Amino acid sequence: MSEKDTRKFHTRVIHTAQKPEDWHGATLPPIFQTASHRHPTAENLSDTFSGKTTDHIYMRLTNPTNRILEEKLAALESGRAAVVMSSGMAAITNACMAILRTGDEFVSGNSLFMSTYILFANIFKKYGITAKLVESTDLDALERAITEKTRFVYLETIGNPKMDVPDLAKAAEVAHKHGLPLLVDNTLATTFLCRPLELGADVVIHSTTKYLSGHGDATGGVVIDGGTFDWNSDLFPDFKPFIDRKGPLAYIDKVWREHHINFGTTQAPLHSYLTMVGLDTLALRMERHLENTSKVAKFLQNRNEIKWMNYPGLEDNPSHGTAKKQFADKGYGGLIAFGLKDQETCFKFINNLKMIYHLANLGDCKSLVIHPYSSQYVSFPVKTRQELSIFPDLIRLSVGIEAAEDICADLEQALNAL
Ligand SMILES: Cc1ncc(COP(=O)(O)O)c(C=O)c1O
Known part of the structure; x- marks a missing residue:
């Protein structure tokens, strides 16, 4: 160059x-x-x-x-x-x-x-x-x-x-x-x-x-x-x-x-x-992905149905310090992994969602959700799934760039209906 x-x-x-x-x-x-x-x-x-x-x-x-x-x-x-x-x-x-x-x-x-x-x-x-x-x-x-x-x-x-x-x-x-x-x-x-x-x-x-x-x-x-x-x-x-x-x-x-x-x-x-x-819109989209993900993580944190959460933006997450430094305080990525009671509850939650798409992808401008254990990883031996932290109670959410309020509202109604 x-x-x-x-x-x-x-x-x-x-x-x-x-x-x-x-x-x-x-x-x-x-x-x-x-x-x-x-x-x-x-x-x-x-x-x-x-x-x-x-x-x-x-x-x-x-x-x-x-x-x-x-x-x-x-x-x-x-x-x-x-x-x-x-x-x-x-x-x-x-x-x-x-x-x-x-x-x-x-x-x-x-x-x-x-x-x-x-x-x-x-x-x-x-x-x-x-x-x-x-x-x-x-x-x-x-x-x-x-x-x-x-x-x-x-x-x-x-x-x-x-x-x-x-x-x-x-x-x-x-x-x-x-x-x-x-x-x-x-x-x-x-x-x-x-x-x-x-x-x-x-x-x-x-x-x-x-x-x-x-x-x-x-x-x-x-x-x-x-x-x-x-x-x-x-x-x-x-x-x-x-x-x-x-x-x-x-x-x-x-x-x-x-x-x-x-x-x-x-x-x-x-x-x-x-x-x-x-x-052309990467910077704008990323700003919104990062901001929304942080808002959605805060929302999920206050819900009893959420048993655990992996998101480096949480201060008690083991990667928080490295992420904060490495990403220069801009944000912590657009994905959140969280646990519900069990696989059956995860299926019910996904089926309850009205706006968030259920599909195998991430990083789309639309919010997306998946239950990796029963989908992408379904043919993996259970031991390998455990090694990769793919648990039956895990939901992965790729937070989109819609209004954060609407993403949270869809999650809320899906959790309320469990
Ligand atoms: C971190 C990461 N690397 C690589 C890939 C593979 O990309 P592609 O589906 O374009 O082959 C994916 C797909 O989800 C991914 O999440």
Whole structure:
């Protein structure tokens, strides 16, 4: 990137990577709905394939609409470069696979999104890769789990549904002490609330399906490279050609060239477009999500039906101190996990709701609720569900941007009718 953009986040989120002068004055990015691109000469296509130009060839490789979103998200996260992909899971898979080889290990917080858990605990295992899962906020356990086979440390900014918040700056120190990069899934905090690269992390991943697009209309993922980690180490022998090619951007080049392209995790340009339309209101939406979540948590706290609550905004929550510092007092995320009497009560509560949608997603502008134990995690062994803090009495609420009074009123009538 050239000069540092000193404008405030609310401005940058709208104006970064905007080039209406190249778009016939259009204020929204064009959707380049084309599988491949015509090349004027044989020399030009050859130059493009050999990386001498950054022209586009074929949608599975790059796409001009996707590239605008990549530029925008890299800048917003204070990264150097990014690759957008078809989903958050595509991004997580490629981000990890670009580093791992058979026989390797990595250390991860155990507070993981469901599919990430399956990828780490079951799928990687089939290929001889071991994920060592430790309590996400226990840095000593994290360090103890590191061996000479470890290749990276992986954390989620806010765990789900535990809502635990690891100290990313300290985790980065531990990882770096052992010559390892820190990869962070920043989906739940978003780049509005937290920028892990500024805290010392090396790679940031998002499911853009959630808050970044914000309207439940597009799936997507992104891997963002801080460009600061030194991959020139015996731990990463197959990075050599990528370092030779791209220097500090070796990692993102490997993610893109070796995995994204060949695994075919292509992002549809329409989804990038929708994500960019969503991003225009990210700052405003996040402010409202954060404010509403705090109000809803206060409301729930006063209800007898609520047996327990996980929300880092509560002063007695074990992650409160870290969250307050790390999120610079802006808020504590948009999710609340709480317990009712039992599964039957949870079902009744969900069925009583009139406005809040019951569905498998989060980070939408609409308020959403789910009973994870009987839905996303229904096929997990009970022991694993317990390890992941998925209990039969747990409800997860993703607080939307409606009026807080109306969200509370819907919760109130659903609780009253239990
Ligand atoms: C924290 C987190 N990471 C990754 C994902 C996966 O994202 P996607 O559904 O876009 O693949 C999710 C999905 O809910 C998530 O919550």
